[in-house]
Amino acid sequence: MKIDIDPGAGFCFGVKRAIQLAEEALTRDGTLYCLGQVVHNEEEESRLKNLGLQVIDNEFFKTIKGTTVLIRAHGEPPETYKIAGKNNIRLVEGTCPIVLRLQDKIRKSYEEARQHKGQVVIFGKRNHPEVIGLTGQTMDEAIIVDDEKDIEKIDFTKPVCLYAQTTKNKDVFELIKHKISMGTDIKNTHFDANNTICRHVLNRDEKLKGFAKGHDLILFAGGKHSSNGKYLFSLCQAVNNHSHYIGGVKDLNPEWFEGIQSAGITGATSTPEWLLEKIADEVKALTES
Numbered sequence: 001m002k003i004d005i006d007p008g009a010g011f012c013f014g015v016k017r018a019i020q021l022a023e024e025a026l027t028r029d030g031t032l033y034c035l036g037q038v039v040h041n042e043e044e045e046s047r048l049k050n051l052g053l054q055v056i057d058n059e060f061f062k063t064i065k066g067t068t069v070l071i072r073a074h075g076e077p078p079e080t081y082k083i084a085g086k087n088n089i090r091l092v093e094g095t096c097p098i099v100l101r102l103q104d105k106i107r108k109s110y111e112e113a114r115q116h117k118g119q120v121v122i123f124g125k126r127n128h129p130e131v132i133g134l135t136g137q138t139m140d141e142a143i144i145v146d147d148e149k150d151i152e153k154i155d156f157t158k159p160v161c162l163y164a165q166t167t168k169n170k171d172v173f174e175l176i177k178h179k180i181s182m183g184t185d186i187k188n189t190h191f192d193a194n195n196t197i198c199r200h201v202l203n204r205d206e207k208l209k210g211f212a213k214g215h216d217l218i219l220f221a222g223g224k225h226s227s228n229g230k231y232l233f234s235l236c237q238a239v240n241n242h243s244h245y246i247g248g249v250k251d252l253n254p255e256w257f258e259g260i261q262s263a264g265i266t267g268a269t270s271t272p273e274w275l276l277e278k279i280a281d282e283v284k285a286l287t288e289s
């Protein structure tokens with residue numbers, strides 16, 4: 001049986017960078033706190049934990065002093081930096097540079113919007129860490145639009161400046177943008193739409209569908225809580241009925257491979273390459289035995 005690993009799979013640049021920074025700090029200091037999980041992948045979390053990385057939450061973060069904390073690729077709101085400054089906490093800045101630039105744009109738009117009674121709108125998932133970091137640039141005044149219903153929260157008599165969480169779906173963004181533009185057109189209001197979805201995510205969809213179509217069976221490796229994983233898996237399922245979502249090698253079922261000529265292995269943006277390779281080795285062992 002032919003076994004292929006999706007060349008587009010593996011960590012995105014931002015996550016790779018944050019992990020590299022964590023590994024460097026762990027080699028130097030032996031232990032490191034991280035505010036929230038670096039990646040939503042149980043296997044990678046456990047690898048980093050074994051290296052000395054300790055995941056903490058916001059409440060615990062407020063209680064520590066004089067130590068080092070990693071900021072993950074999703075970024076943090078300004079409040080986190082204030083607390084770190086006050087409590088003499090050294091931050092390892094793992095925020096993805098693309099997210100940092102987006103935070104900066106949103107902060108500037110917010111400052112402008114305040115002068116013109118405008119509104120900053122963020123198309124994103126409520127309570128997602130990246131979105132918390134983005135709305136933090138607006139004193140939490142940005143309007144979060146998670147789906148079409150949320151558009152009702154926008155006041156169409158006032159200017160609107162729209163941004164997108166970097167990992168959102170481009171088709172839904174276009175739909176939201178269209179609906180907002182209808183409201184702003186009627187009221188003759190200024191509307192500035194910024195598609196800030198990351199290129200890594202934008203390009204992935206079509207390539208992934210092509211990869212899933214080109215194999216008899218797809219093994220999609222992702223964490224239980226990875227929203228990006230669930231979304232990307234749905235793309236595979238849409239074009240290949242033999243798609244399976246797995247956490248790791250323990251979830252493989254030998255029966256899946258009966259009569260299968262080719263298997264494609266892929267995963268979420270938070271799935272490490274080493275895990276895909278481990279799965280490929282295990283499938284090889286299962287099907288050759």
Ligand code: SF4
Pocket residue numbers: 012013014015073074096097098099166167198199200201269
């Ligand atoms: S998806 Fe893009 S913006 Fe988000 S962390 Fe990865 S590289 Fe950065």
